[in-house]
Amino acid sequence: MEKKITKEKKMDRRVRKTRRALKEALIEKLKDKPIQEITVREIADEIDINRGTFYQHYRDIYDMLSQIEAELFEEFGELLDNSDKHHTQNIMSTFIGFVTLLKENSDLVLVLLGPNGDPAFVDRVKEMVREHVIDAWMRVNSSESMRYFDYYYEFVVAGCIGLFQKWLATGAKETPEELAELIDAILNGGSNMIHRMNK
Numbered sequence: 001m002e003k004k005i006t007k008e009k010k011m012d013r014r015v016r017k018t019r020r021a022l023k024e025a026l027i028e029k030l031k032d033k034p035i036q037e038i039t040v041r042e043i044a045d046e047i048d049i050n051r052g053t054f055y056q057h058y059r060d061i062y063d064m065l066s067q068i069e070a071e072l073f074e075e076f077g078e079l080l081d082n083s084d085k086h087h088t089q090n091i092m093s094t095f096i097g098f099v100t101l102l103k104e105n106s107d108l109v110l111v112l113l114g115p116n117g118d119p120a121f122v123d124r125v126k127e128m129v130r131e132h133v134i135d136a137w138m139r140v141n142s143s144e145s146m147r148y149f150d151y152y153y154e155f156v157v158a159g160c161i162g163l164f165q166k167w168l169a170t171g172a173k174e175t176p177e178e179l180a181e182l183i184d185a186i187l188n189g190g191s192n193m194i195h196r197m198n199k
Contacts, residue, residue: 015057018047018049018053018057019057021047021049022043022047022054022057022058022064023064023068023108024047024107025043025046025047026038026043026061026064026065026068027107027108027111028046029042029043029046030111030114030116030117031111031114031116032116033116034116035061035062035065035116035118038061039061040054040055040060040061043061043064065118068108069112069118069121069124072101072105072108072109073124073128075101076098076101076125076128077128079094079097079098079101080094080128080129080132082094082097092180092181092184095179095180095183095184096176096177096180098180099164099176099179099180099183100176102164102168103168103172103176106168106172109164109168110165110168110169113161113164113165114165122161126157129157130153156186156187159186160183160186163179163182163183167179
């Protein structure tokens with residue numbers, strides 16, 4: 001029984017190692033060209049495996065990217081769910097957690113946000129965050145303030161995406177805590193402005 005468990009653990013490690021290598025190979029290819037120009041053969045040759053091994057893990061390149069994005073969204077969703085459970089009591093920890101997640105996946109995030117990335121990725125992030133932000137917003141603001149919310153939200157999201165791209169592309173020199181404080185200052189400044197416009 002013990003030998004069987006050890007064998008399964010080795011298999012799990014081998015699977016994780018192969019999938020990690022495939023992921024890294026895809027990210028490298030996406031730095032140079034869009035996904036529709038990337039072939040399974042290219043990815044397989046990059047890490048010295050046969051195409052059959054690739055197909056043990058993914059149906060095709062699009063399925064591979066979809067699964068990689070899903071893993072990132074799962075982590076992102078856990079952050080937002082945890083924040084929702086604590087309401088607005090610890091919003092800074094959510095910022096820090098999100099920025100830390102971006103840094104840990106910097107190569108992937110940069111290609112997804114870049115010219116060869118996936119536009120649907122950005123749209124999905126925006127929708128996930130929007131649902132969370134609306135709930136948090138309504139807990140501390142009147143319904144009348146929703147009049148300008150969509151403008152504010154689109155402006156902030158576009159700015160944050162640019163900020164994250166710049167931060168990651170220049171080596172993420174600031175700590176997640178420092179960047180979270182900057183985001184918090186921007187969000188609070190914009191929120192205060194909306195309150196003034198509604199008076």
